Amino acid sequence: MRRRHLVLGLLGLGASATAMRLAVAGAAPGNPDNKSEAMTDIETIEKSASEWKEILTEEQFYVLRKEGTESPGSSPLNAEKREGTFVCAGCELPLFKSEWKYESGTGWPSFWSYIDGHLGFKRDFKMILPRTEYHCARCGGHQGHVFDDGPEPTGKRYCNNGVALKFEPA
Template identity: 65%
Template sequence: MKKERRTLLKQLGAVLAAVGLPAATPHAAEPPFPLKKTAAEWKAIVSPAAYDVLFEHGTERAGSSPLNAEKRPGRYVCAACNLPLFDAAHKYESGTGWPSFWQPLPGALGTSTDFKLIYPRTEYHCSRCGGHQGHVFNDGPKPTGKRYCNNGVALAFVPQGAALPALRT
């Protein structure tokens, strides 16, 4: 299935180039991240589903994450490297079936543009390990108007009062 998707994306890139539109390859030249691991090292740390989302830029099925219903105060950390990404106070119910936030923690995320659905979307990732988290849209609540639509499998929740896990090295 992934090979078929890659082939389709290459074909789509050729079509876009033929009509004069940019054929984006958003993951070919990602910025360097402070935490580097091989695919085998990441696969030994995270679940297969998390690896698919974090490092193959997959998407979990809507409504499948228990974190979508999480309402307690706390922090959401990257499932790969444990960097805190979101405060639970910035989470809201977007009705999309994925955990959604209107604001990340300062310096926690980086962005890139992806054209997987032909039109450009802003993808965001962990600024420490580069793990794909989701996409940000301009249809969120005030005060930012942003909706950070996150794959739950790419996050871990740490309840308020519990110690944050050590950053992976």
């Protein structure tokens, strides 16, 4: 009898968690800063894990392909202040302009906007509470998460893994 109650209780918890995820995901904006949802003409890149491992460092592979997170304060891009463009470390698609970068105090490079059509978004439940993850629109590489605590004019904070980016000076 106890085993049946345990199983039924676990099934109930699983159903509740699934319902919560669906409700939250349904309410979640797919495009967190209300930019155009129009399809872009960016051609996507498909590679196998072994192909990615040939061109990425171990840490880049962990972040970009396994949706990992680098340690806060570990990226030299935190101190990058020159004029230029931040591009995806996997495929070099331009993602952020240097004038959108700001010091968030989080330990990761942060931006208040991105190049329209160059990021994709999805819900992430890895920390139990839902977050909005964003990735490169060309190669699908995980970049970071977007939060609603950034500066004006958008109020967004695109909190990026530095290892997922390369900087191209102007």
